[in-house]
Amino acid sequence: MIRALFVSGLARNRAPTAAQTFEGWTGVRTDFAGLTAGTDSPLAPDQIDWAHRIYVFEKRQKAALSARFGARMRGRTIIDLDIPDLYTFMQPELMDLLRDRLGAELRAAAKG
Secondary structure: OEEEEEEEOOOOOHHHHHHHHHHOOOOEEEEEEEOOOOOOOEOOHHHHHHOOEEEEOOHHHHHHHHHHHHHHHOOOEEEEOOOOOOOOOOOHHHHHHHHHHHHHHHHHHHHO
């Protein structure tokens, strides 16, 4: 099983869409959080500890994770999906893009 954490700015569109898109997949567990002040779902240290892989949507989010959580991020796999904040929550085009970019990886990781 793989535990995937999706982290975006406010966690209102991209991250929760990703978490919902993959949550029902066999062997995949998901969670999401935001990094920006004003998010309704702020990232907590225990979420980082829980995750096997952390997915961000922009390079600056990867840098922010390292700056904010320092040593806790060492040895963590952080993957930048490079998906701009152009989509709404559960927008079909975003869901398709996420499946295209991550589908094979998550299936493989879930198998072992």
